[in-house]
Amino acid sequence: xxxxxxxxxxxxxxxxxxxxxxxxxxxxxxxxxxxxxxxxxxxxxxxxxxxxxxxxxxxxxxxxxxxxxxxxxxxxxxxxxxxxxxxxxxxxxxxx
Numbered sequence: 001x002x003x004x005x006x007x008x009x010x011x012x013x014x015x016x017x018x019x020x021x022x023x024x025x026x027x028x029x030x031x032x033x034x035x036x037x038x039x040x041x042x043x044x045x046x047x048x049x050x051x052x053x054x055x056x057x058x059x060x061x062x063x064x065x066x067x068x069x070x071x072x073x074x075x076x077x078x079x080x081x082x083x084x085x086x087x088x089x090x091x092x093x094x095x096x
Contacts, residue, residue, distance in 0.1 A: 003030035004038075012041070023049050029057070037063045 005028045012022040021044045029038045040055035058066065 004028070022052075031057075035060055 006025055007028065008026040010024055012024055023042045023044065025038075025040050025042060027038045027040070029036045036057040036059060038055060038057050041052045042049035043052050
C-alpha cells in the first residue's frame with residue numbers, strides 16, 4: 001500500500017516560452033515499506049496536473065543532512081542580494 005501526504009505546492013518560477021505550466025510539490029510518501037520525501041514536478045493538463053518524471057526522492061536521513069546546507073545556501077544568497085542592493089545604491093547616489 002502506498003501512502004502520500006502533500007505538504008507544499010507552488011507554481012514553478014522558471015517558465016519557458018511555449019511550455020506548459022508546471023507545479024512543484026513536496027510530499028511524504030510511504031513506498032516499498034519506507035518513508036520518503038518526494039519533490040516532484042507536475043505538468044498542467046486539461047484535467048488538472050499529472051506527474052512528470054522530473055523529481056527526486058530523499059530519505060528522512062538525507063533530508064536532515066541537507067537542511068543545514070539549504071540554510072547556508074539561503075544565507076549566502078541573502079548576503080549576495082544585499083551586496084547587490086548596496087552596489088546599486090552607491091551607483092544611484094553617484095549619478096546625482
